[in-house]
Amino acid sequence: MADQEQARKRMIGFYSMDPARHTPLEDAQGIFISAMVAALGLYLLNQVGLLTSGTAGVAFLLHYAFDIPFGILFFVVNLPFYYLSFRRLGLGFSVKTFGAIALVSVISELERRFLVIQYIDPFWAALLAGILIGFGLLGLYRHRASLGGIGILAIYIQDRFKIPAGLVQLAFDLCVMAAAFFVVSPATVLWSLLSAVILNLLLTINHRSDRYIAVR
Structure with missing residues (x-):
C-alpha cells in the first residue's frame, strides 16, 4: 500500500515522475504514435508486395494469396494469441496490445487515402519498413504492449528465459519466409527477408529486459 501511494504521488497530471511507470495518457499517446509508425512501415511493404515479421507476415501471405484486405487479416490472425497474452502477460498488457493491433x-x-506512392524501390522499401516497424515495436514495448502474435510470445520468452525477443521472432520469420516461396517470387522473398533481418536486429540490439521492462 505504501509503495502504491508513493507511486501515485509521483504522477503529476499526465506526466509520471517514475521512469518505470506511465500515466494512462502517456500510454495512449505512446501506443498511438507507435501504431502510426508501424502502420507506415507495413504500408510501404504492401506497396511493393513484400512481407514482414511475425503474424503480420502471415497476414501478408494470406492477403497476397486470397486478396483479402491486410488490415482485416492482421486483426483476425492475432485473435488466438490474446488468450496467451491474458494468461501469461496480464490484463493490462492484453488490453493495450489489443488497442495497438486494432x-x-x-x-x-486508411493509409492509401492519405498517402499515394507512385514508385519506391523494393530495397528502399525493405530498409525503411524494417526500421519503421522496429521503432514502432520498440515504442509499444516501452509502454508494455506489442503487435500481438509472435511479439507476445517473444516478450514472454525474453522476460522468462532471457532469450532476446528479436531472435525468437527471427526464428518464426524464417518459417514464414519459407512458406512465402509458394505465394510470391523468390526476389520478393529475399527483399522481405532483408526487411525482417533489419527489424529483428533493431529489436535485438535496442530492446533489453533489464532496460525496458515489458511485463511487471
Whole structure:
C-alpha cells in the first residue's frame, strides 16, 4: 500500500515522475504514435508486395494469396494469441496490445487515402519498413504492449528465459519466409527477408529486459 501511494504521488497530471511507470495518457499517446509508425512501415511493404515479421507476415501471405484486405487479416490472425497474452502477460498488457493491433489494422487500411506512392524501390522499401516497424515495436514495448502474435510470445520468452525477443521472432520469420516461396517470387522473398533481418536486429540490439521492462 505504501509503495502504491508513493507511486501515485509521483504522477503529476499526465506526466509520471517514475521512469518505470506511465500515466494512462502517456500510454495512449505512446501506443498511438507507435501504431502510426508501424502502420507506415507495413504500408510501404504492401506497396511493393513484400512481407514482414511475425503474424503480420502471415497476414501478408494470406492477403497476397486470397486478396483479402491486410488490415482485416492482421486483426483476425492475432485473435488466438490474446488468450496467451491474458494468461501469461496480464490484463493490462492484453488490453493495450489489443488497442495497438486494432489501430494498426485500421490505419494500414486508411493509409492509401492519405498517402499515394507512385514508385519506391523494393530495397528502399525493405530498409525503411524494417526500421519503421522496429521503432514502432520498440515504442509499444516501452509502454508494455506489442503487435500481438509472435511479439507476445517473444516478450514472454525474453522476460522468462532471457532469450532476446528479436531472435525468437527471427526464428518464426524464417518459417514464414519459407512458406512465402509458394505465394510470391523468390526476389520478393529475399527483399522481405532483408526487411525482417533489419527489424529483428533493431529489436535485438535496442530492446533489453533489464532496460525496458515489458511485463511487471
